Amino acid sequence: MHSADRILEVGSLVKYFAVFERGIFRKKTVGQVHAVDNVTFHIFTGETLGLVGESGCGKTTAGKVILMLEPPTSGSIRFEGKDVVDTFDNGNQDEMKQLRRGMQMVFQNPYNSLDPRMTVYDIISEAFVIHKHIPKNQWTDRVYELLRMVNLEEYHAERYPHEFSGGQRQRIAIARALAVDPKFVILDEPVSSLDVSIRAQILNLLIDLQKKERLSYLYISHDLSSVRQISQRVAVMYLGEIVELASANELFDRPLHPYTQALISAVPVPDPEHKTTRIILPGEVPSPINPPKACRFHPRCPYASDICKEVAPTFEDRLVTGHFVACHHADKFV
Amino acid sequence: MALIGPFLVAYPARSYRSLYEGDAGNPPSFKHPFGVEISGIDVFSETVNSARNDLYVGLAATLITTLIGVAVGALAGYFKGVVSDVLLGVTQMFFVIPFLLLILLFARVFSVLVFKGLGLTLIVLIISFFGWSSIAFIVRGETLRLREMEFVQAARSLGAKSYRLLFRHIVPNILSPVIVISTLNIAGFILTEVVVSFLGFGDPNTSTWGLMLNEGFPYVRTTWWVALFPGLAVVFCVLGFNLMGDGLSDALNPRLRE
Amino acid sequence: MDDRLLEISNLRTYFFTEAGVVKALDGMSLVVNKGQAVGLVGESGSGKSVTAQSVLRIVPRPGRIVDGSVKFEGEELLTKKEDEMRKLRGPKMAIVFQDPTTSLNPLYTVEKQLTDILMLHRDLSKESASKQALHLLDRVGIQDPERRLKTYPHELSGGMKQRIAIARALACDPGLLFADEPTTNLDVTIQAQVLELLKQLQKELKMTMVMITHDMGIIADMTERVTVLYAGKVMEVAETPTLFKSPKHPYTEALLKAVPSVKQTRTLEVIPGNIPNLIEPPTGCVFHPRCKYAKDICVKKEPELEKVAEGHYAACHFWRELELGPGRGT
Numbered sequence: 001m002h003s004a005d006r007i008l009e010v011g012s013l014v015k016y017f018a019v020f021e022r023g024i025f026r027k028k029t030v031g032q033v034h035a036v037d038n039v040t041f042h043i044f045t046g047e048t049l050g051l052v053g054e055s056g057c058g059k060t061t062a063g064k065v066i067l068m069l070e071p072p073t074s075g076s077i078r079f080e081g082k083d084v085v086d087t088f089d090n091g092n093q094d095e096m097k098q099l100r101r102g103m104q105m106v107f108q109n110p111y112n113s114l115d116p117r118m119t120v121y122d123i124i125s126e127a128f129v130i131h132k133h134i135p136k137n138q139w140t141d142r143v144y145e146l147l148r149m150v151n152l153e154e155y156h157a158e159r160y161p162h163e164f165s166g167g168q169r170q171r172i173a174i175a176r177a178l179a180v181d182p183k184f185v186i187l188d189e190p191v192s193s194l195d196v197s198i199r200a201q202i203l204n205l206l207i208d209l210q211k212k213e214r215l216s217y218l219y220i221s222h223d224l225s226s227v228r229q230i231s232q233r234v235a236v237m238y239l240g241e242i243v244e245l246a247s248a249n250e251l252f253d254r255p256l257h258p259y260t261q262a263l264i265s266a267v268p269v270p271d272p273e274h275k276t277t278r279i280i281l282p283g284e285v286p287s288p289i290n291p292p293k294a295c296r297f298h299p300r301c302p303y304a305s306d307i308c309k310e311v312a313p314t315f316e317d318r319l320v321t322g323h324f325v326a327c328h329h330a331d332k333f334v
Numbered sequence: 335m336a337l338i339g340p341f342l343v344a345y346p347a348r349s350y351r352s353l354y355e356g357d358a359g360n361p362p363s364f365k366h367p368f369g370v371e372i373s374g375i376d377v378f379s380e381t382v383n384s385a386r387n388d389l390y391v392g393l394a395a396t397l398i399t400t401l402i403g404v405a406v407g408a409l410a411g412y413f414k415g416v417v418s419d420v421l422l423g424v425t426q427m428f429f430v431i432p433f434l435l436l437i438l439l440f441a442r443v444f445s446v447l448v449f450k451g452l453g454l455t456l457i458v459l460i461i462s463f464f465g466w467s468s469i470a471f472i473v474r475g476e477t478l479r480l481r482e483m484e485f486v487q488a489a490r491s492l493g494a495k496s497y498r499l500l501f502r503h504i505v506p507n508i509l510s511p512v513i514v515i516s517t518l519n520i521a522g523f524i525l526t527e528v529v530v531s532f533l534g535f536g537d538p539n540t541s542t543w544g545l546m547l548n549e550g551f552p553y554v555r556t557t558w559w560v561a562l563f564p565g566l567a568v569v570f571c572v573l574g575f576n577l578m579g580d581g582l583s584d585a586l587n588p589r590l591r592e
Numbered sequence: 593m594d595d596r597l598l599e600i601s602n603l604r605t606y607f608f609t610e611a612g613v614v615k616a617l618d619g620m621s622l623v624v625n626k627g628q629a630v631g632l633v634g635e636s637g638s639g640k641s642v643t644a645q646s647v648l649r650i651v652p653r654p655g656r657i658v659d660g661s662v663k664f665e666g667e668e669l670l671t672k673k674e675d676e677m678r679k680l681r682g683p684k685m686a687i688v689f690q691d692p693t694t695s696l697n698p699l700y701t702v703e704k705q706l707t708d709i710l711m712l713h714r715d716l717s718k719e720s721a722s723k724q725a726l727h728l729l730d731r732v733g734i735q736d737p738e739r740r741l742k743t744y745p746h747e748l749s750g751g752m753k754q755r756i757a758i759a760r761a762l763a764c765d766p767g768l769l770f771a772d773e774p775t776t777n778l779d780v781t782i783q784a785q786v787l788e789l790l791k792q793l794q795k796e797l798k799m800t801m802v803m804i805t806h807d808m809g810i811i812a813d814m815t816e817r818v819t820v821l822y823a824g825k826v827m828e829v830a831e832t833p834t835l836f837k838s839p840k841h842p843y844t845e846a847l848l849k850a851v852p853s854v855k856q857t858r859t860l861e862v863i864p865g866n867i868p869n870l871i872e873p874p875t876g877c878v879f880h881p882r883c884k885y886a887k888d889i890c891v892k893k894e895p896e897l898e899k900v901a902e903g904h905y906a907a908c909h910f911w912r913e914l915e916l917g918p919g920r921g922t
Contacts, residue, residue, distance in 0.1 A: 064487075100491065101493070109484055114485050115489070115507070116507065117506045127492050168866070195636050197850055197867075199850070200850035200861065203852070252855075262781055266780045268787070268814075269855055270811070270812050270836070271836060272812040272833040280784055284751060
């Protein structure tokens, strides 16, 4: 199923946000938010990589940085082998546009991600206006085609976003992303604000489109159930770092990192006979401004020992091939 | 009414004809619906003629302040860094300057121009020069809010460049509060003119309501109609624009759109 | 009969808006026995939040309860005067709302928010109220309660805020607690903490709890009986295990099949269509436009809530004929 090709390669990606204190004339940097801290992963062509974590773990920021909506502090991003950061640094308009066509994003909030003053037609055709990759006389046909692909009707093109429900708006957002014929789409919590009965519609649509259009996805979410549904491989983020990465089934059935275990056990299972042995983590998610030293999870980890406070664990698949984890005690769980 | 008024009234602006006709100082009557000033000016025609001038001030000043305010505000809100800070600082500076005092000052200083009939334009220019800051603040605030909205991010990820983002996406979405504020500004600027002329800093040769009030004020006990009618005109005009602003605010609210 | 703490019959709560009359609740019935943990499950527009608001009579304008009966401890609530209701809110019944950021007053310290209620209903002095507040914080598992008393809501994390909201709701030992999507805005691991807390408190205090949620997982974990709401009407009522194993209403079955599970990957079955417009709801059975088993009669005639078995009711014309599958993967 996976080709050997890696459509996206992210290497040691770092994104820090400066925290300011405003004086009268100057701003003083008093700290850094370690939003994304040395993240490395790759996505094969045609696969979906799920990226899970709770708020503040950096997954949304990672998505934005990959698309260069925010410049990275350091690290490399390669799309189809091309260096993305370099291209944007050089300012080469043509190459930047090419990249923009290759990678797209569907945002979380369907109520904010469509310009309320534009018709659906305008929203979708904006891609054509910017990239001009389709001759003008074919625009209407292509818009209708895209609408059909997301199970909407042609007459919807004349309407405004506020006339649609949340689920329909997400479809429009998906159609817009597809308008540039991308190869890779980042989906940032696309179904979190939707009702349960609508979520399945959108998830199935995304899976369908992936097969038909041969797309690769980065599926970012805090909802583990939907992540399992759509992803082939899953990465777990905590406080800016990836702590575990494995195939979906492997990760969910045999999690090796204590955080992943707690995360999975915390999700309520729609089965009354399932005995929840919840691993309750003490305390709150610490602030990414001053993350704990060494293993960032050690203050809340039920298995933490001295080494966890001193030495940062390496991210490796030593124990099970293809199953990467950053934990000193992972061997306990194999 | 204000536009076609001058053609309807019997007497041209500032005409003292009634004096010659012996009607000076008469209270309202059929021939002179609003009465006549002591100087012989027919209050009705004068009021109507003034309307055109006052509206000129209100509309012109509003147009210019809105353009400047939107431009400065949008740029201040959209860009980060030095540009934004400088623009913000400038806006704040202009915001605190009491422009009424400045208008009076300039009117005295440039009294020659004022007397030549450019007084109104002078007022328009000064109002425009100082009065854009309130709009700029609002526009900046809205732009800041919209800049982070996902539909703007989406356009960016499609490859849209800054000017497209600003003009195609952000500005159309800030128009509704701007239109409302501008409408209210029309009323406000007209009042400014009224105050300036009332205090005697305006051009005695250009008909405005402020001027009429200035002239009628000393005689309010006797020929009270001279002050009353322009005063009412101002009240209704301001009220009218305020109501229009209110109505627009409701009409433009996208939530209420069906 | 004595066991019934709350009895809602045929409740209709409508919202009179400029666009039309929104029938948020249109003939809803519910029975909650003392000490039970009951679930009220539905999506947006189902009317689940409005139910809680209606019982406490805090339905926001332009909403109004137009018909039905709500009996609490045998007494009819809908005919009570406002001051009588006020005496009940707090000591007898309380709600924990979804978003603790907006349900806690940002201007007051934690202490004040708790002591206010205690002093109002219990007539305590400030000192005893503060002591009681400390005790409450302890009970909801807040570390370092002395210090926390003096903090403001914005200084606290989401999970902690929600614990305080729970403390506030429990301040006067109400017999009935509504939890309206209490964990929806929280992170998964914090959600687990808060759900455990609620479970624990319910057992300790033998409190009657109505858990309002859209999450079938929470229903499975926290409730004994569950009512399924859709577009203001009751679709099915059953003991929780029964609902999951043998649902009798197509909507319930559809919901169960559409929910992804973290335990396994399976094909999700899609429910076509959208949540209906409550101003002009569908005729007959309100679910018929999206129901794969719908027939002519479903369009014409609204089904009654019929008894399927002891304690199990379904509002469907065809519950006898349909062989509905369980929700857990096949």
